[in-house]
Amino acid sequence: MFRRKRREVPELNTTSTADISFMLLVFFLVTSSMDSDKGLGRKLPPIDEQQQEQVDIHQSDVLQIRIDANDALFCNDQAVTLQQLQQEVESFVASRQTDRHIIAVQTDSKTSYNAYFEMQNAVVAAYRSLREKMAQTRYHHPFSQCTDAQRAAIMERYPQRITEGVNGNSEKVK
Numbered sequence: 001m002f003r004r005k006r007r008e009v010p011e012l013n014t015t016s017t018a019d020i021s022f023m024l025l026v027f028f029l030v031t032s033s034m035d036s037d038k039g040l041g042r043k044l045p046p047i048d049e050q051q052q053e054q055v056d057i058h059q060s061d062v063l064q065i066r067i068d069a070n071d072a073l074f075c076n077d078q079a080v081t082l083q084q085l086q087q088e089v090e091s092f093v094a095s096r097q098t099d100r101h102i103i104a105v106q107t108d109s110k111t112s113y114n115a116y117f118e119m120q121n122a123v124v125a126a127y128r129s130l131r132e133k134m135a136q137t138r139y140h141h142p143f144s145q146c147t148d149a150q151r152a153a154i155m156e157r158y159p160q161r162i163t164e165g166v167n168g169n170s171e172k173v174k
Helices: 017-031 082-094 113-139 148-157
Strands: 062-067 073-075 102-107 162-166
Touching: 062 082, 062 113, 073 082, 082 102, 082 113, 102 113, 113 148
Parallel strands: 062 102, 102 162
Antiparallel strands: 062 073
16 A cells, blocks of 8 residues: 655744734724713712811702603703703703802612713703803803813803702702
8 A cells, every 4th residue: 555645734934923913903002092081070079078068058049850760851840851951951050149059960760871961961061051151242252262260250150060869869958
């Protein structure tokens, strides 16, 4: 019988594969954009409870916003759309003194994140609109072009005063 000659398969030269992989990884990391500014900008209360002071707020200075388990949106116990909510918040904040308003948000534990963030966006849009209008009337240019002192004056007039609670556990308002 004849013996067959075994042929050996030549191996691939893979010395540069690791270098190429590393270069591609670096390239994609450098060229890709990573958005890190997502979320809600909120100022948290101080940790030290001694610094907190109790302020009595009259019920007429509180705008109640509620989202139920079915993602229905209510403003002062009346069903509203997101556009109506934005208008309500705008007129409410514009008619109050600087530090004499609170927006009390109550959500159900089964409220969807999407409904919550849409509500928050409507509230923030109302504040943005008020600040933009004040910048146009007082300084004759958009809020984005205001100096730091002008922005501080506008934000002092329209501060975001929001309290949040779940299932009716919002802070007590007198």
